[in-house]
Amino acid sequence: MAAVLRKLIQGRLPALAGVLCRRSGNEGHLFLNSSGSTLMQPRCGYSSPTESVIVEMDKATGVALLKLNIPPVNSLSLPLLTELAIVLDKLEMDKHCRGLILTSAVPNIFSAGLNLFDMMDKPNEHYSEFWRAVQEIWIKLYGSSLANIAAINGSSPAGGCLLALCSDYRIMANNPHFTIGLNETRLGIVAPFWFKDTLLNTVGKRTTEISLNLGALYSPTEALSLHLVDRLVPETQLLSAATEEMGRWLQVPDHARQITKSMIRKSTLEGLLNQREADIKNFVEFISRDSIQKSLQFYAQSLQKQKQHIHPPSSSCRQQISSVTFARSPWYSLIQRS
Numbered sequence: 273m274a275a276v277l278r279k280l281i282q283g284r285l286p287a288l289a290g291v292l293c294r295r296s297g298n299e300g301h302l303f304l305n306s307s308g309s310t311l312m313q314p315r316c317g318y319s320s321p322t323e324s325v326i327v328e329m330d331k332a333t334g335v336a337l338l339k340l341n342i343p344p345v346n347s348l349s350l351p352l353l354t355e356l357a358i359v360l361d362k363l364e365m366d367k368h369c370r371g372l373i374l375t376s377a378v379p380n381i382f383s384a385g386l387n388l389f390d391m392m393d394k395p396n397e398h399y400s401e402f403w404r405a406v407q408e409i410w411i412k413l414y415g416s417s418l419a420n421i422a423a424i425n426g427s428s429p430a431g432g433c434l435l436a437l438c439s440d441y442r443i444m445a446n447n448p449h450f451t452i453g454l455n456e457t458r459l460g461i462v463a464p465f466w467f468k469d470t471l472l473n474t475v476g477k478r479t480t481e482i483s484l485n486l487g488a489l490y491s492p493t494e495a496l497s498l499h500l501v502d503r504l505v506p507e508t509q510l511l512s513a514a515t516e517e518m519g520r521w522l523q524v525p526d527h528a529r530q531i532t533k534s535m536i537r538k539s540t541l542e543g544l545l546n547q548r549e550a551d552i553k554n555f556v557e558f559i560s561r562d563s564i565q566k567s568l569q570f571y572a573q574s575l576q577k578q579k580q581h582i583h584p585p586s587s588s589c590r591q592q593i594s595s596v597t598f599a600r601s602p603w604y605s606l607i608q609r610s
């Protein structure tokens with residue numbers, strides 16, 4: 273455990289590192305950040321300038337309710353990811369904050385996942401910046417020291433599902449019209465190894481194999497049966513259920529819960545932390561391919577024009593994404609390795 277703590281403090285797991293420093297007796301206002309330098313602790317007040325991330329802090333309980341607020345579908349664009357990262361950092365550094373409930377302010381949608389337009393028809397520099405921001409959110413959420421509960425009040429495909437998977441506990445509104453899952457293959461793209469690992473850690477190998485290969489999206493009832501979510505409640509009771517559940521998590525002393533969480537998630541986090549640049553390079557190489565761009569364009573157009581729910585690309589589009597494309601992809605070999 274001493275080695276784990278040392279690594280944390282050396283900045284291998286930035287979010288948890290900051291908290292372990294401040295929670296283990298630092299009563300003042302100085303903490304170590306991930307690079308070991310000191311930071312002033314900010315006081316309350318987290319509203320993002322554009323209100324795309326709404327934060328309601330309950331000072332009495334130390335629980336922050338964070339609502340994604342980018343209609344129509346809370347797609348995870350570069351600006352939203354950037355704002356979210358700032359908010360998460362502030363909450364992480366607030367010594368009064370112990371828990372985070374993540375939900376959506378947009379009716380019927382938790383998050384539609386990564387913004388398709390950030391992955392289409394852009395220069396490689398943009399893809400690179402975008403992917404770094406996606407990585408950053410995963411590192412901050414999956415490595416968060418806060419007790420983190422997802423109150424999933426709508427559909428949650430792909431990157432939206434990943435956000436929920438980063439939580440410690442997932443409660444979903446029991447509406448049969450909502451779906452959740454990592455559906456990347458249906459778009460002709462491949463979920464990176466750390467998406468796969470996050471799913472694997474939650475639902476186990478066999479369910480991961482089936483879900484990821486098929487790009488399956490599940491109803492709330494199916495998701496519960498696979499342990500993709502932990503509990504279903506009627507929509508009207510979602511926030512009260514999340515708040516009540518948070519009470520259970522906050523009964524545990526913070527340091528004990530944080531060290532335990534770190535033990536369980538550390539190796540998965542390190543999987544990405546140890547190769548962030550290579551992962552970005554692989555993403556850029558993959559997403560900028562003509563065949564992948566065509567597939568994404570087709571998918572985005574079908575969403576826009578027909579206003580349909582998830583469906584696979586047409587057979588003509590599928591032909592462009594041959595198995596050879598994937599076999600030669602560094603993403604493929606990354607998945608093979610991990």
Ligand SMILES: CCCC/C=C\CC(=O)SCCNC(=O)CCNC(=O)[C@H](O)C(C)(C)COP(=O)(O)OP(=O)(O)OC[C@H]1O[C@@H](n2cnc3c(N)ncnc32)[C@H](O)[C@@H]1OP(=O)(O)O
Pocket residue numbers: 344345347381383384385386387388389427429430431432455456459461462463464555558559572575576577579580581582
């Ligand atoms: C190697 C790469 C690895 C990448 C890893 C992760 C990838 C991802 O996360 S990719 C994103 C995958 N997301 C999806 O497949 C979800 C797509 N969206 C939907 O299925 C539906 O929109 C949804 C069920 C979320 C909501 O349905 P509706 O309420 O019926 O809304 P609409 O479908 O009418 O959509 C409204 C509006 O939003 C646009 N939209 C939807 N999703 C996205 C998105 N992910 N990014 C950008 N824009 C999105 C949709 O086109 C509509 O636009 P307009 O027609 O202009 O109104």
